[in-house]
Structures are given as C-alpha cells and as structure tokens.
Amino acid sequence: MNSPMLSIRNLHARAGDHEVLRGIDLDVPVGQVHAIMGPNGSGKSSLANVLGGKPGYEVTAGTVTYRDRDLLAIAPEVRAREGLFLGFQYPVEIPGVNNTYLLRAALNAARRHRGQPEVDAYDFLELVRGKARLMKMDESFLSRGVNEGFSGGEKKRNEILQMLVLEPLLAVLDETDSGLDIDALKVVAEGINSLRSPERALVLVTHYQRLLDHVAPDQVHVLARGRIVKSGGPELARELEQRGYDWLLDEAA
Amino acid sequence: MNAVVRPPPVPGSLSQAAFEQRLRDAVMDAAPLLNAKLLPVSVRSAALNRALAAGLPQLRDDLWRYADLKFLGSAPWAPSPVAQDPARWQGAARALLPEREAGFERLVFVNGRHAPELSDALPAFDAGVGPVVPERTRHERFGWLNDAFATDLVRLSVEGTRQLEIVFVATPVDQPQAVHPRLELAVQPGAALTLLERHAGNAGGNSLINAATQLHVGKGARCQHLREQSLSLDSQFLDTLQVAVDADATYELTLLQLGARSLRSSQRLSLYGTGASVQVNGVAVARGARTLDHSLLVDHVAPGTRSGQVLRGIAHDRSRIAWRSRVEVAATARNAAAEQSLKGLLGGTGAEVDLRPQLEIHTDQVRASHGATTGALDENMRFYLLSRGLDPDTARGLLEWSFLEDAVSRIGDAALRRLAEQRLVATLGSTVAGEALQ
Numbered sequence: 122m123n124s125p126m127l128s129i130r131n132l133h134a135r136a137g138d139h140e141v142l143r144g145i146d147l148d149v150p151v152g153q154v155h156a157i158m159g160p161n162g163s164g165k166s167s168l169a170n171v172l173g174g175k176p177g178y179e180v181t182a183g184t185v186t187y188r189d190r191d192l193l194a195i196a197p198e199v200r201a202r203e204g205l206f207l208g209f210q211y212p213v214e215i216p217g218v219n220n221t222y223l224l225r226a227a228l229n230a231a232r233r234h235r236g237q238p239e240v241d242a243y244d245f246l247e248l249v250r251g252k253a254r255l256m257k258m259d260e261s262f263l264s265r266g267v268n269e270g271f272s273g274g275e276k277k278r279n280e281i282l283q284m285l286v287l288e289p290l291l292a293v294l295d296e297t298d299s300g301l302d303i304d305a306l307k308v309v310a311e312g313i314n315s316l317r318s319p320e321r322a323l324v325l326v327t328h329y330q331r332l333l334d335h336v337a338p339d340q341v342h343v344l345a346r347g348r349i350v351k352s353g354g355p356e357l358a359r360e361l362e363q364r365g366y367d368w369l370l371d372e373a374a
Numbered sequence: 375m376n377a378v379v380r381p382p383p384v385p386g387s388l389s390q391a392a393f394e395q396r397l398r399d400a401v402m403d404a405a406p407l408l409n410a411k412l413l414p415v416s417v418r419s420a421a422l423n424r425a426l427a428a429g430l431p432q433l434r435d436d437l438w439r440y441a442d443l444k445f446l447g448s449a450p451w452a453p454s455p456v457a458q459d460p461a462r463w464q465g466a467a468r469a470l471l472p473e474r475e476a477g478f479e480r481l482v483f484v485n486g487r488h489a490p491e492l493s494d495a496l497p498a499f500d501a502g503v504g505p506v507v508p509e510r511t512r513h514e515r516f517g518w519l520n521d522a523f524a525t526d527l528v529r530l531s532v533e534g535t536r537q538l539e540i541v542f543v544a545t546p547v548d549q550p551q552a553v554h555p556r557l558e559l560a561v562q563p564g565a566a567l568t569l570l571e572r573h574a575g576n577a578g579g580n581s582l583i584n585a586a587t588q589l590h591v592g593k594g595a596r597c598q599h600l601r602e603q604s605l606s607l608d609s610q611f612l613d614t615l616q617v618a619v620d621a622d623a624t625y626e627l628t629l630l631q632l633g634a635r636s637l638r639s640s641q642r643l644s645l646y647g648t649g650a651s652v653q654v655n656g657v658a659v660a661r662g663a664r665t666l667d668h669s670l671l672v673d674h675v676a677p678g679t680r681s682g683q684v685l686r687g688i689a690h691d692r693s694r695i696a697w698r699s700r701v702e703v704a705a706t707a708r709n710a711a712a713e714q715s716l717k718g719l720l721g722g723t724g725a726e727v728d729l730r731p732q733l734e735i736h737t738d739q740v741r742a743s744h745g746a747t748t749g750a751l752d753e754n755m756r757f758y759l760l761s762r763g764l765d766p767d768t769a770r771g772l773l774e775w776s777f778l779e780d781a782v783s784r785i786g787d788a789a790l791r792r793l794a795e796q797r798l799v800a801t802l803g804s805t806v807a808g809e810a811l812q
Contacts, residue, residue, distance in 0.1 A: 173757075173761050174760075174761075175757050175761075176753055196760075197757065197760040197761055198760045198761075198763050198764060198766065198769075200761075201760070201761055201762055201763035202763045206761075207761045209758065209761075212758070213752075213754050213755045213758045215755060215759075215772070215773070215776050216776055216779065216780060216783075217775060217776040217779030217780065218772050218775065218776050218779075223759070223762065223764075223772075226762075226763075226764055226768065227763045230762075230763035230764055230765070231763050234763070266776075283762065287762075287763075
C-alpha cells in the first residue's frame with residue numbers, strides 16, 4: 122500500500138464565524154515525521170483539532186483520508202481506536218478519575234475495536250510502569266487523578282505516556298513542546314522518537330524549532346492564515362528560527 | 375365575622391384548613407400507635423400545635439419555593455396499623471435491606487418500627503437520654519410532625535468509639551402509609567461516632583416518609599455521619615436533620631441523595647461551642663421528573679467556629695435539584711470561618727439546578743467565601759476522553775463521577791468514603807467501572 126497514511130485535500134473549516142482553515146493540502150507518508158509550523162493564529166491547532174474531530178469545528182470543503190478511509194466521517198472515539206492519537210496543547214484535568222484507569226480503558230477500547238482480548242491487568246501495570254520510567258515520571262503519577270494538580274510539563278509528559286501506551290499509527294501532537302524546560306523537552310523528544318517506526322507517522326504542530334532539534338522531521342510545512350504557504354526539508358525550520366515568520370507572510374500575502 | 379385570609383397554599387389544591395383537618399384526623403387515627411413512653415403526650419401535642427401554627431409552606435416563602443409538595447394533598451399522615459408490625463414485614467424488608475457494613479453495629483427499623491430480628495442485639499432506646507438538641511436548633515414544621523407521629527425511635531447516648539449503622543427500611547403495605555423514622559443521638563464529650571444512616575426501600579404508592587434526626591456532638595467529640603437516601607423512585611420523602619455541635623467538636627455530614635420522586639431535606643447545624651466545626655459534603659442525582667430540594671442552614675453561634683460545604687447536584691432529563699445553603703454568623707461568633715462551594719450539572723435540556731448560597735454576617739471578624747456554578751458537561755473534558763477512544767456513555771459517566779467525587783473524596787472515614795463511592799458508581803450506571811475508583 123503506497124498511499125500516504127494521511128492525505129488532506131483542499132480542507133476548509135470554520136470555528137463559529139471564523140474561517141480557520143482555508144484550503145490545506147498535505148500528504149504524510151507512512152514512516153515519516155512532518156512538522157507543521159506557523160505563527161500564532163495561523164490555524165495550526167485548528168488543523169490538529171479537526172483531525173481529532175473536536176466539536177465546534179465545521180468542515181466546509183475538502184477531504185481528509187486516513188489509511189484510505191474518509192477520516193471526517195468517523196466519530197472521534199473511533200478515530201482513536203483506529204490508531205489516531207491527538208496530543209493536546211492544554212491537557213484537561215479530570216480529578217477523581219485515576220490516570221491508570223483512563224490508560225487501561227483507552228487501551229482496551231482500542232483492543233476491543235480490533236477484536237483483541239482486554240489486556241491482562243498485571244501485564245498492563247508492567248507496561249505502564251516501564252513507559253512511565255521512560256518518561257521519567259514518578260510512579261505516584263499513575264495513581265493520581267488524570268492530570269490532577271500536574272504542572273504544565275507533567276501534563277505534557279503524561280500526554281506522551283498515553284501515546285506510548287496506545288501505540289498509535291498516526292500521532293498528531295499539538296504544541297507538545299510548549300511550556301517545557303530543556304530537560305523535559307529532551308524526555309518528551311525521547312518518548313516521541315521511541316515511537317518512530319516504518320509503520321507509523323507523526324505530525325508535530327509547533328511554534329518553535331527547538332523540538333525539531335531533538336525530533337528530526339522529514340518535512341516541514343509552514344501554515345499561515347489557514348493555508349500551507351511553504352514546505353521544505355528540516356533546513357526550513359532552521360531558516361524560520363533565524364528569520365521568523367514575517368518574510369513568509371509577506372510572500373503569501 | 376372577620377375571616378383570616380391567608381395566601382394560597384403551595385401544594386396543589388390542599389387548603390390550609392383542609393391540611394389542619396387532615397392532621398387532627400390523623401392524630402385520632404394514629405392514637406393507639408403513639409407510644410407515650412417514647413415521646414410524652416405533652417411533647418407530641420406541643421409539636422402538633424407548632425406545626426399547625428406554621429401551617430403549610432406558602433408559595434412566597436423563600437425556604438420552600440423549590441420543594442414539590444403536591445403529594446401533601448393526598449398522602450396520609452397517620453401511620454398504618456398493619457404496617458407497624460415488623461415481624462409481618464421483615465421478609466419483605468430483608469429483601470430491601472442494603473448489604474451490611476463490616477465493623478458496624480446495626481439497628482434496623484421497618485416502617486419506622488424497630489425490627490429486633492434484623493438488628494444486632496443492642497438497645498435502640500435509652501430512657502435516660504433527654505432532648506439531645508437545644509431549642510434553638512429545633513425548628514422545622516415537618517420535624518414537629520415527626521414529634522407528633524413517630525411510632526418508635528432510636529434514642530442513644532454514645533460513649534467511647536462506636537460505629538453504628540441505622541437502617542430505616544420501608545416496605546409496601548396494602549394501602550398508602552405514613553412512616554416517621556426518628557433518630558436521636560447524643561455523642562458524649564470526647565467520644566467518636568461513625569454513623570451510617572440509611573433510608574431505603576419502598577413505602578408503597580402515595581405514601582409519605584417523614585424522617586427526623588437529632589444529633590448532639592458533645593465537647594471535643596467527633597462524629598462522622600453518612601446519610602444515604604436510596605428510596606424507591608416513587609417515594610415521597612420529607613426529612614429534617616438538626617445537629618448541635620459543642621466546643622472543639624467536629625461534625626462531618628455527607629448526604630447522598632440518590633432516590634425518591636420528591637424529596638425535601640432540611641438541615642440545621644448549630645455551632646454553639648467555641649471552636650466547633652462542621653463539614654458538609656452533599657451529592658444529589660436525579661432523573662426523570664423528580665425533585666430533590668435541600669435547605670441547609672449553618673448557624674455560627676460561638677467564636678472560632680468553622681464550616682465548610684461542598685454541595686453537588688446532577689439533574690438529568692426533566693428533574694430538578696435545589697441546594698439552598700444559608701450560613702449565619704452571629705455577633706457572638708468572632709473569628710468564624712465559612713466556605714461554601716455549590717455546583718450543578720445539567721444532564722438534560724429540561725433539567726434544572728437551583729443553587730443559592732447565602733451568607734448573613736453580624737460580626738466584623740469573619741473569613742467567608744462562596745461560589746456557585748451550574749452548567750452542562752465541559753466539552754473540552756468530554757472531547758479529551760473521546761479522543762482517547764472512550765465511548766460517549768463512558769466519558770459522560772466518568773465526568774459525572776469526577777464531578778461528584780469532588781464532594782465524596784472529602785469524607786474522612788475510609789469505610790464511609792468507600793461506601794459512598796460504591797453507591798455513586800452504582801447510581802451512575804454500569805458503564806462506569808468501579809475500577810475508576812482511586
């Protein structure tokens with residue numbers, strides 16, 4: 122199967138009265154890491170949210186094909202079970218719902234969807250503990266409420282922990298690097314890199330180039346005013362770091 | 375002739391005069407059942423007169439505007455003689471009894487009457503115990519009617535450390551009945567009581583349950599009280615709780631309102647000893663067209679008293695939940711502290727949650743805060759769970775759980791907390807696995 126993991130054509134979307142996506146075209150082949158960069162308000166998070174199926178966005182034109190299926194026709198929870206993972210820019214706190222419970226419920230939902238038996242409780246604990254060590258998260262985080270009282274950096278690590286447990290085929294990470302200090306950034310990058318494989322694809326939505334120093338992208342796309350205005354290799358990210366976004370906005374205008 | 379004109383009564387078509395007549399008739403009907411050794415005739419008579427003077431709640435009475443009392447037009451006040459034989463109903467009652475809590479002494483009352491066969495062998499009545507709460511704390515019209523009509527009661531003095539489970543179970547009999555469960559406990563100075571009070575079962579169609587609980591928490595004593603109301607979904611339940619807390623004593627009240635078609639629950643908590651403190655954790659869940667109405671008054675009388683409230687309600691479908699919570703800080707209650715947090719969750723387009731935190735302060739030195747919010751489920755939280763592959767029902771159940779757990783997690787006693795959590799998991803439905811418990 123040579124078709125891309127994710128293929129977006131002429132995607133337009135609105136959030137309320139705002140047209141946030143104005144004709145996105147993007148192919149992400151299997152095995153690749155693509156970075157979506159752009160200034161604030163360019164539509165980066167909107168793109169991630171539309172891919173995840175967040176309510177409040179209306180797709181007005183275009184198509185999104187994920188593994189040869191019409192992604193937009195699939196309910197958000199089914200997208201997740203089919204291997205799509207959305208890493209949140211602002212992960213929500215859900216006090217009283219155990220972190221490990223959510224992980225297990227999520228994994229079992231995907232396994233049931235694939236016709237697999239539920240995961241053995243002890244095997245699961247071993248798995249989660251191993252992944253938590255990789256993310257340098259204290260085991261106590263596993264028994265706390267979901268993101269309850271976590272710092273910004275801890276929440277982002279927890280997102281990556283969830284991703285590692287769920288082993289998605291396509292991960293869309295929305296500004297996972299924002300709010301991280303340099304040590305946490307390395308840990309998060311390590312977690313992301315550990316998931317890179319020929320069977321998966323990753324889309325990193327980011328404002329800054331620094332995550333890309335640790336997770337080398339195959340392609341970099343620049344989003345401005347709801348469109349991709351430039352695509353290139355990793356060198357494009359470095360150019361943006363030096364020159365900022367303005368020159369591209371001028372070009373696109 | 376000058377007729378006294380009163381405003382029209384709230385409950386349906388029942389007039390003030392007809393209500394009075396019903397009460398007087400009920401006394402005559404119930405006379406043989408009204409044991410004077412438990413409550414002297416003079417007490418019953420005085421209580422009835424106070425209730426008659428108070429009359430029916432009026433529409434414009436702010437304390438009663440959310441209550442659904444239409445059933446007062448037809449439900450009886452007199453206990454039914456056939457219902458008052460616990461031996462006859464204990465088979466039915468046994469099937470309705472909740473599972474026992476390990477480590478708790480159990481007393482069971484069936485249709486308001488002590489059922490020794492279903493209870494542990496401990497006395498339910500200690501004649502040496504006088505009125506347990508001061509006059510100031512006794513206040514409420516349906517509480518007075520419990521004085522007038524109670525056919526049996528728990529009246530105990532608690533010393534040392536005890537764990538008591540008191541179950542009031544109602545069974546359907548062959549006609550509508552009135553049940554008046556009654557509990558009077560005096561927690562002696564320095565004692566520690568863990569109290570599980572449960573109202574369960576089904577009194578039968580168009581019956582009335584009118585419960586009254588009085589508690590005195592003595593100097594330096596500690597009382598943790600869980601009241602679980604899981605009556606059948608057609609039950610009509612009036613409830614009066616009166617608690618007086620003496621110096622340096624702590625009282626923790628958790629209300630789990632899970633059943634009943636129409637509930638009106640009034641609580642008055644008096645902090646009358648220096649340094650007394652109360653914490654109230656309240657949870658109400660309603661579906662269908664049910665009404666769960668609460669009126670809570672925390673009365674800070676003495677200096678250095680503290681109160682905290684975390685009240686939560688989830689109204690589904692076309693149901694209504696009201697939490698009215700009033701904190702009064704008297705001029706004598708210097709350095710009092712009061713916190714109120716009220717939150718409602720709307721689970722249906724026709725649902726209603728009414729939250730009214732109120733604060734009345736008569737001294738300058740007080741720390742007080744309150745907040746009240748009502749809304750639907752947070753869409754961001756919901757989407758977060760969906761994006762992890764959870765189905766919408768499970769996501770909703772988990773978020774409702776999270777919403778209520780905020781109150782329940784504050785229960786200090788591990789056994790009571792566990793029990794409350796299990797009851798909530800059962801109420802929210804099987805889609806929320808008990809594994810979600812922390």
